[in-house]
Amino acid sequence: MDWLVSLQEFIEEQNASFTTDRIRDSRISTLEREALIRRSKSLKARNAVIVNAQVKAKILHHDSTAPNKKEVTYLIKRSYLIKQPSNFYVEESLERRKALVENNEIELDQSLEQEGVFPSQLQTVERDEDVMPMPRYRYNRLEAVKYAERWWNSHNTAYKLFENDCTNFISQCLHAGGAPMRGYPNRSKGWWYRNNNWSYSWAVANTLRWHLSGSKQGLRGQEMASPEQLVPGDVICYDFNGDGRWQHNTIVVARDEQGMPLVNAHTHNSRMRFWDYTDSTAYTPEIRYKFFRIIDG
Structure with a gap:
């Protein structure tokens, strides 16, 4: 041949x-x-x-x-x-x-891999400030990173595999770190995966970004000013076009010699990739980032 x-x-x-x-x-x-x-x-x-x-x-x-x-x-x-x-x-x-x-x-x-999502997947989620109190938890960063390292290049059959799988993968990592699910069965509330069904925030990049900044209980994020403030187990969100529609998420698994994040991701499956994605075909000079410290609940 x-x-x-x-x-x-x-x-x-x-x-x-x-x-x-x-x-x-x-x-x-x-x-x-x-x-x-x-x-x-x-x-x-x-x-x-x-x-x-x-x-x-x-x-x-x-x-x-x-x-x-x-x-x-x-x-x-x-x-x-x-x-x-x-x-x-x-x-x-x-x-x-x-x-x-x-x-x-x-x-x-x-x-054949496309970083980013189709417009039909850009659902937003309602703010959920009035929720029932949940038990407190401590986010286990080591377990989240171990999961990201175990599954970066394969599929855990306990979950659905999406065509654009980046956010589904990050949600799995966060849950492996102990972040508790809540909101079932309302897909526009909370953050959850259950009975082969899921919230928008579990699987849609745009929705997870807004959930991290707006959630008051359970999985929560604290926005940081710069990438070097992140540590393993934290999350970076990407708006490649700078138009307010967040298209991709990664999880920090390590830092390089200069203290900058190295990340794992799905869709174009990557491990220990430099955080800024300037090497992505989806990159534009208008790219925007959100840096989230995952905080204990």
């Missing part, structure tokens, strides 16, 4: 570019090239360098769309060993991609 050899060579060439800054391949989208260039600049600004990059790929499906033309869907896992002046850490990602092959040569390669 000559097309498979071509795909393997293409993947290896792309992987090599992460350690050489040769990011000019026209076979990937302009958005991805721009994101990789921003990533390179971000690494330099942090005195960080990728000293080793490894990649594994698995073919999920391939189909001939015309004579000498093929569409290939594959899963790719990348691991980067990143060095700062006196610190090393490993960043990882897992994504589905699609390659278009013509005459056994790669013509186009693109990600």
